Amino acid sequence: MNESATQSAIETVVRQSYGQIVAYLAARSGDVAGAEDALSDAFLAALRRWPVDGVPDKPEAWLLRAARNRQIDSARRDQVRLRSSEYLQQIAEEAQTMATTIDSFPDERLKLLFVCAHPAIDVAARTPLMLQTVLGIDAARIASAFLVAPKAMSQRLVRAKTKIRDATIPFRVPEPQEWSERLAFVFDAIYAAYTTGWESGSDSGSTHAALAEEAIVLCRVLVTLVPSEPETHGLLALMLHCQARRKARHSSEGRFIPLDRQDTEQWSRPLMEEAEEHLHLAAAFDRMGRFQLEAAIQSVHARRAVTGETDWQAIALLYEGLVRVAPGIGALVGRAVALAQAGDPVTGLKALGDIPADRVTTYQPYWAARGHLLHLLGRNSDARAAWQRAIGLTDDPALRQYLMERIG
Amino acid sequence: MLIFHGSKADFDRRTDPKKGPVFWSEFMAYLQAIQNAGVVIAGAGLEVPENGKIVRVRDGSSQVQDGPYAETKESLAGFLLIEVASLEVALDWAKKSPWATHASVEVRAIMPPGDVRAPILPA
Numbered sequence: 001m002n003e004s005a006t007q008s009a010i011e012t013v014v015r016q017s018y019g020q021i022v023a024y025l026a027a028r029s030g031d032v033a034g035a036e037d038a039l040s041d042a043f044l045a046a047l048r049r050w051p052v053d054g055v056p057d058k059p060e061a062w063l064l065r066a067a068r069n070r071q072i073d074s075a076r077r078d079q080v081r082l083r084s085s086e087y088l089q090q091i092a093e094e095a096q097t098m099a100t101t102i103d104s105f106p107d108e109r110l111k112l113l114f115v116c117a118h119p120a121i122d123v124a125a126r127t128p129l130m131l132q133t134v135l136g137i138d139a140a141r142i143a144s145a146f147l148v149a150p151k152a153m154s155q156r157l158v159r160a161k162t163k164i165r166d167a168t169i170p171f172r173v174p175e176p177q178e179w180s181e182r183l184a185f186v187f188d189a190i191y192a193a194y195t196t197g198w199e200s201g202s203d204s205g206s207t208h209a210a211l212a213e214e215a216i217v218l219c220r221v222l223v224t225l226v227p228s229e230p231e232t233h234g235l236l237a238l239m240l241h242c243q244a245r246r247k248a249r250h251s252s253e254g255r256f257i258p259l260d261r262q263d264t265e266q267w268s269r270p271l272m273e274e275a276e277e278h279l280h281l282a283a284a285f286d287r288m289g290r291f292q293l294e295a296a297i298q299s300v301h302a303r304r305a306v307t308g309e310t311d312w313q314a315i316a317l318l319y320e321g322l323v324r325v326a327p328g329i330g331a332l333v334g335r336a337v338a339l340a341q342a343g344d345p346v347t348g349l350k351a352l353g354d355i356p357a358d359r360v361t362t363y364q365p366y367w368a369a370r371g372h373l374l375h376l377l378g379r380n381s382d383a384r385a386a387w388q389r390a391i392g393l394t395d396d397p398a399l400r401q402y403l404m405e406r407i408g
Numbered sequence: 409m410l411i412f413h414g415s416k417a418d419f420d421r422r423t424d425p426k427k428g429p430v431f432w433s434e435f436m437a438y439l440q441a442i443q444n445a446g447v448v449i450a451g452a453g454l455e456v457p458e459n460g461k462i463v464r465v466r467d468g469s470s471q472v473q474d475g476p477y478a479e480t481k482e483s484l485a486g487f488l489l490i491e492v493a494s495l496e497v498a499l500d501w502a503k504k505s506p507w508a509t510h511a512s513v514e515v516r517a518i519m520p521p522g523d524v525r526a527p528i529l530p531a
Contacts, residue, residue: 124496147499362445391434392441395503400434407433 006050009059010043017060018136019221023108025067026164027171032115032133033161034071042066064105109134110225111171116160117185118169125160126189127196131214132157134221145211146196183226187235187291190218194239212246215239223278233282234292240275241298244268256398264305272302290326293318297334312342329359329366337369345376364393368403375406409518410502412453414485414511419456421510434506442488442501453486485511489518 018039025035042063056062115121116129128146131137143153163169174182197212219236226232248266249257257263279299282292297318304310319335332355340348352370360366367390374383384407391403421427442448460475476483485507492498495515502513 147503362441388437389441389444392437392439393504395500395508397506397509400506400509404430404434 006047006055009050009055010046013059013063014043014136017063019109019112019134020105020107021060021064021067022133022136023112024064024105025071026115026133027108027111029071029075030168030171031161031165032112033158033165034074035067036133038067038070038074039063041070061105107225108171109221110173113186113222113225114174114182115164115169115171117182117189118164119182119185120167120169121160121163122156125156126185127192128153128157129160130189130218131193131211135214135217137214183229183231186222187231190215190222191235191239191291193218194242198242209246212239212243216243227281228285230282230285230287231289231291233278234289234295237275237278237282237295238291238298240271240278241295241302244271244275244302250398254398256396256402258402259301260304260310267302267305272305275299275302288321288325290322293322293325297322310341312338316342329355329363333363333366333369337372340373340376345373349373349377362393364390367393371403371406409516410488410490410498410505411484411514411516412486412488412505412507412511413482413514414507415481418507418511419483419485431506438505441504442490447490447492447497447501449489449491451486451488454484457483482512 021039022032022035025038026032029035045066046059046063050056112133113130116133117126121129128139128142131142132139139154139157140150142157143150146153148156173179194212194215197209197215216236216239219232219239223232223236244267245259245262247268248262248264251257275295276299279292279295282295297315300311300314300318316335316338319331319338322331323335333352336348336351336355338348339345339351349370352366352373355366367386371383371387371390374380374386387403387407391400391407394400394403421431424431439451457476458474460477462473462475462477464471464473488501490498490501492501495517498515502508502515505513507513
């Protein structure tokens with residue numbers, strides 16, 4: 001077998017089982033960085049051996065065994081220093097059982113996800129940590145997706161892993177009483193990956209845009225691990241509906257196209273269908289939540305591909321539900337716009353006015369929405385002033401140009 | 409500090425009969441937004457480097473030379489001194505500036521006020 005074939009065999013295993021192997025190793029040692037190091041040593045060993053011996057039948061098991069041996073070697077070195085014969089014994093026994101039982105190893109990725117989104121971990125590190133440990137994405141790529149210097153991102157990741165090891169953050173699924181809160185942290189970290197990638201402009205080939213796709217991959221993993229949690233399906237449905245419209249958001253010249261002007265022919269049917277499937281799966285549990293509501297709003301928008309119209313009454317109603325469950329600034333602005341689009345711009349503008357001023361000073365969508373509602377009411381000079389604020393607050397050149405044109 | 413660097417083309421954009429008005433209305437919108445956020449301490453836009461002078465004092469005599477300072481592709485076009493909670497917030501403001509979409513914005517921290525003692529002068 002030649003080298004490039006080995007390389008591609010290894011890459012396939014990395015994509016498919018990196019997270020599973022890291023999770024399995026780290027769940028036993030409590031040391032994520034050590035698990036990753038052991039696995040990368042195993043990859044190096046595979047690069048040497050597989051071209052000679054051929055790719056093994058169960059490459060994951062082979063890698064896991066190699067990584068585990070490496071881990072045991074380094075643990076033994078540490079323990080010799082500490083002179084703990086009891087621990088050495090334990091490791092030796094484990095090495096024995098592993099040799100016979102490792103061919104099918106349990107999937108510990110859910111525990112790993114909970115560790116990555118543990119409250120003791122810095123919020124800014126949670127998403128990068130998931131992308132690296134569960135999907136095996138390297139720090140440099142994560143850094144460029146988050147527009148952070150590679151060195152700064154590496155340090156952030158190292159700090160987080162040291163914290164996991166030194167604070168002995170447990171690799172376990174949370175107790176029922178803390179389940180919802182802890183799961184919400186996992187959702188937030190995955191959704192943060194999506195929104196960070198989403199905000200990238202028309203350049204769909206950028207690593208920044210790729211982040212949105214990685215977020216969907218992460219969420220698909222989460223859905224397989226916790227299929228009985230409706231919000232998991234809701235989150236995936238939300239991201240899939242948004243992702244379906246990615247191409248339609250910009251013209252071929254890179255100009256921004258607002259949702260209600262997008263050509264529905266450009267929307268991805270397979271992604272919309274997958275989104276709808278997950279919304280249905282979620283609905284079966286009869287437990288509404290923030291992400292299901294947001295996905296349902298996107299689902300109503302998606303129906304325009306079939307009916308040619310947008311049911312703004314339905315959207316306004318869903319936003320009423322959403323602001324009760326999760327009164328975030330985005331939901332409050334969305335509700336105001338929906339009210340206006342449903343035929344009542346006066347109430348919509350009042351709803352915008354009810355949002356505390358200190359929450360909207362630098363919130364760009366608020367000013368864009370305010371401009372739009374004032375424009376609907378014929379208050380054109382006020383609308384221009386609001387759009388000016390929106391222009392000053394966006395970092396998306398396409399959106400800036402679009403708003404400049406609306407000002408005229 | 410947000411430091412706006414630009415090439416000759418970026419400077420020319422500011423006075424271009426077609427691109428100039430668009431540039432300025434975008435940039436003024438940005439300035440208004442960042443000022444409304446209450447983070448700006450000071451700022452200025454600079455004239456083209458060709459209009460500048462470079463001063464050196466050597467061996468007691470001063471030399472004044474016409475700009476630009478050096479034959480570099482980019483020169484300083486302006487700056488904003490802002491006070492924000494973190495580097496991330498400063499980077500966000502840098503990204504929002506229309507200058508960043510065609511030229512570049514450097515983000516630098518201000519040195520902390522240190523233990524700078526006045527040199528002891530001979531009596």
